[in-house]
Amino acid sequence: MAKAQHAPRYRYLPGLLRRFREDAGLTQRDLATKLKVTHVFVHKSEIGERRVDIAEFMDWCVACGVKLDQGWKSLRGLRGI
Numbered sequence: 149m150a151k152a153q154h155a156p157r158y159r160y161l162p163g164l165l166r167r168f169r170e171d172a173g174l175t176q177r178d179l180a181t182k183l184k185v186t187h188v189f190v191h192k193s194e195i196g197e198r199r200v201d202i203a204e205f206m207d208w209c210v211a212c213g214v215k216l217d218q219g220w221k222s223l224r225g226l227r228g229i
Contacts, residue, residue: 157227158196158199159196160226160227161200161205161223162193162194162196163194164223164226165193165194165200165208166194168208168209168212168219169190169194169212171214172211172212172213172214174211174212176190176191176194177190179211179212182211183207183208183211193208205219205223206219
């Protein structure tokens with residue numbers, strides 16, 4: 149079985165995370181500061197090398213000014229559900 153971040157159902161999330169960050173006008177380092185993580189964490193999350201859990205997704209949304217319900221709807225829309 150493939151690791152979770154390599155599963156087909158996960159493929160939409162990394163790009164969505166990047167879009168949220170870019171739409172907020174944040175660099176990877178800016179977002180890392182807001183999340184209190186390293187810029188490497190942000191980079192690896194955005195390229196799908198690191199799996200993001202639901203709590204991290206929520207923190208990412210908040211840091212980027214995305215309402216949680218809209219973040220979830222965006223992800224569901226990309227997945228077609």
